[in-house]
Amino acid sequence: MAFSQAARDWYHRELAGIRDAGLFKEERFIHSLQDADIEVEFPSGAKPASVINLCANNYLGLSSHPEVIAAAHEGLRHRGYGMSSVRFICGTQDIHRELERKLTAFLGTEDTLLFPSCMDANAGVFEAVLNEQDVMIADRLVHASIVDGMRLCKAMQDTYKHADMGHLEEKLVEHQDKRFRLIITDGVFSMDGDLAPLDEIVALAEKHNAMVFVDDSHASGYIGKTGRGTHEHFGVLGRIDIITTTLGKALGGASGGCVSGRAELVEMCRQRARPYLFSNTVAPVIVSGALKVLELISASTERRDKLEANTVYWRKLLTDAGFDIKKGSSSIVPVMLYNAKLAQDVARDLFAEGIYVVGFFFPVVAKGQARIRTQLSAAHEKHHLDRAIAAFIKVGTKYDILGKNKAEIIAKYGT
Ligand SMILES: *Cc1c(COP(=O)(O)O)cnc(C)c1O
Numbered sequence: 235m236a237f238s239q240a241a242r243d244w245y246h247r248e249l250a251g252i253r254d255a256g257l258f259k260e261e262r263f264i265h266s267l268q269d270a271d272i273e274v275e276f277p278s279g280a281k282p283a284s285v286i287n288l289c290a291n292n293y294l295g296l297s298s299h300p301e302v303i304a305a306a307h308e309g310l311r312h313r314g315y316g317m318s319s320v321r322f323i324c325g326t327q328d329i330h331r332e333l334e335r336k337l338t339a340f341l342g343t344e345d346t347l348l349f350p351s352c353m354d355a356n357a358g359v360f361e362a363v364l365n366e367q368d369v370m371i372a373d374r375l376v377h378a379s380i381v382d383g384m385r386l387c388k389a390m391q392d393t394y395k396h397a398d399m400g401h402l403e404e405k406l407v408e409h410q411d412k413r414f415r416l417i418i419t420d421g422v423f424s425m426d427g428d429l430a431p432l433d434e435i436v437a438l439a440e441k442h443n444a445m446v447f448v449d450d451s452h453a454s455g456y457i458g459k460t461g462r463g464t465h466e467h468f469g470v471l472g473r474i475d476i477i478t479t480t481l482g483k484a485l486g487g488a489s490g491g492c493v494s495g496r497a498e499l500v501e502m503c504r505q506r507a508r509p510y511l512f513s514n515t516v517a518p519v520i521v522s523g524a525l526k527v528l529e530l531i532s533a534s535t536e537r538r539d540k541l542e543a544n545t546v547y548w549r550k551l552l553t554d555a556g557f558d559i560k561k562g563s564s565s566i567v568p569v570m571l572y573n574a575k576l577a578q579d580v581a582r583d584l585f586a587e588g589i590y591v592v593g594f595f596f597p598v599v600a601k602g603q604a605r606i607r608t609q610l611s612a613a614h615e616k617h618h619l620d621r622a623i624a625a626f627i628k629v630g631t632k633y634d635i636l637g638k639n640k641a642e643i644i645a646k647y648g649t
Contacts (some may be wrong), residue, residue, distance in 0.1 A: 256574060257597075262590075267298040268487060270613040274590060285590040286618050288608045290487075293456045293565055294527075294537045295613030297487035301530065302523045309522020317515045321348075322504075325515030333521050336528045337492055341454070341479070342462060342471040345500040348521075350513045352451050352480035352491030353379040358507030359447075359478060359493050360387035364416060369409045372418035373397065373430065377449055380418060389416070396423075399434050406442035415444035416476075421464030422452035425599050425607065427566030429457070432468040445475040451491075452566065455484030456538040461531055475499065481520065486527040490516040537612040541565055544610045544619065551623040552608075556637035557630060565610040568594075569626075570603075572640065573647040577604040580629055587625035602649035 252258050265282045266273040268290060273282040296302055309329065319325035330348060337346040349355040356379040360370060368389040372380065375396045384391050392409065394402040402417065409415050417439055419430040432448065439446045450463040458466025461484075465474050476499055481490035493503050503510060531537065545565045552559050558570040571577045577593030584591050584606075595604035630636045635643055 256578070256595075268292055269298050270295070270611060270615070270618050272590065274585075283588065285585065285588045286614075286622055287611075288589060288591045288622060290609060290611060291452070291483035292487050292611045292613060293484035293541055293609070294461075294531065295541075295611050296484070296527050296530070296537070299527075299530070302486055302526050305526030306519045306523040310519045313518035313522065315519065316517055319515060320511060320513065321515045322511065327518060327521070329518060329521045329525065330515065333525055333528075334492070336525060337494060340462060340528055340532065341477055341494045342465070343474075343477060343494040344497040346492050346494040347500050347503050347507075347510060348516050349491045349493065349507075349509055350516060351482065351489055352449065352478055353382075354509035354513060355478040355491040355493045355507075356380050356383040356449065357386060358383065358509040359476060359503055360384055360389065360416075361508070362503045362506040363476070363499050364389040364414060366390075367413035368416065369412040369414075370416050370418055371402065371405045371409065371444075373420065375423055375425070376418060376420055377424065377451070380420075380449060384418070389414075397428070397431060399431065399438065402435070403438055403442070406438060406444055410442070415442065416447055417444050418447045419449070420452070421448045421450035421454075422457060422564050422566065424452050424566065425594065425605075426560050426568060427452075427562050427564040428560070429453075429464055429467065429562070429564065432464050432470050432474070436468075436470045436473050440473075446473075447476040447478070448474050449478045451478070451480040451483055452564070454479040455527075455531060456541055456565065460535055461538040481516075481524050481527075485531075486520075486523050488520045488523060490520055490524065541610055541612040544612065544614050547616070548608070548610055548619050548622075551619060552626070555623060555627050555630065557626065557635070558638070558640060558643065560605075567608045567610065568605045569608060570605050570640065570643075571635070571647075572602055572604055572644050572649050574604045576633065576635075576643075576647045577606060580633060581606055583629045583632065584625055587628060589622050589625045602644075604649075 263275040264272050272287045274285050275282045317325040334346040360383045366388045370389050371392045374393045394405050453463045455461050457464050465471050476495040478493050560568045574595035581593040591606045
């Protein structure tokens with residue numbers, strides 16, 4: 235018997251272990267479009283309730299924008315449902331190349347290559363551009379997809395302490411014997427919402443003859459004056475060698491990703507990156523939608539400006555109410571609770587109050603760093619945030635965490 239009783243028992247025990255550790259992930263079913271207000275089914279299966287969504291990566295509120303949906307319909311009508319091919323066989327339409335050109339202009343790079351997702355872009359890029367003569371030096375908090383991509387590459391792997399420029403410089407000096415050095419970082423770190431100091435990273439790269447890789451998935455579309463990303467924010471447009479990003483967050487929220495940067499590096503990906511060569515092309519309907527997204531955000535900064543105003547307002551509401559939040563300016567605003575069970579209890583109570591947020595705890599964040607991650611959107615109106623803060627205050631009062639600092643919360647709940 236291929237799937238033996240012994241095997242079944244082992245998997246049952248393993249899954250029970252995940253449940254017992256409080257790490258079992260449940261999915262909630264949304265019965266509406268993705269938006270600021272969504273209809274969500276209760277775990278009991280009761281009739282879906284309307285809740286305010288504070289946990290989507292829908293930064294610019296474009297996931298269900300009528301013009302994006304209309305453009306996607308046009309793409310469907312004129313370029314069909316699917317290509318039934320990878321890009322290099324017969325999966326490249328005019329609109330795929332057009333989107334790559336528009337992304338290149340938007341990101342301020344030399345060329346761009348679409349991937350089925352940013353996970354795939356990260357899985358393929360390192361192996362395509364580096365070999366055993368080289369070294370990859372990554373921030374210790376980079377996204378899981380970068381960790382996986384680095385594992386697939388034959389270059390030596392090293393890390394530097396999170397955003398620690400002194401440590402990065404030590405590593406650059408240590409690896410001067412290597413042919414190429416590639417510094418690897420997220421632009422915006424998804425758990426804390428902090429920005430990598432790209433101005434300092436680029437300066438170190440130029441001083442020690444290294445290349446720079448930035449995954450700007452949580453930044454593309456809204457960070458920087460015109461939303462181009464972390465490199466625009468830090469004034470280093472055109473000086474990042476490789477950018478990867480996703481179309482699955484601010485840029486419409488559907489799916490798809492890209493590698494963008496130096497023309498030769500992008501061309502190496504076109505020739506060698508395995509997820510590009512061996513996985514299906516991004517569907518025409520998504521390409522058409524993404525073209526509309528770029529058109530909308532290039533024509534006006536209204537959405538990113540509204541997101542910025544919402545972010546400033548929400549950070550002030552939380553701070554005034556006495557919550558312990560991670561400081562910063564990004565639209566990821568973590569409310570720190572430190573204890574995993576507390577984070578789950580607070581999230582559950584907020585859901586009952588009509589606010590959809592999720593508790594994050596080990597292994598998604600470090601032990602003792604449990605939190606609720608709130609995320610703002612240009613789709614939020616002031617009334618959404620006013621209702622949300624009322625619920626946060628009610629639940630925060632119940633657990634007696636308002637006005638309490640880290641030590642006080644840990645003294646009460648442990649980590
Ligand atoms: C979300 C995210 C990804 C994955 O993007 P997909 O296009 O959904 O695969 C990769 N890197 C970072 C930093 C992300 O935040």
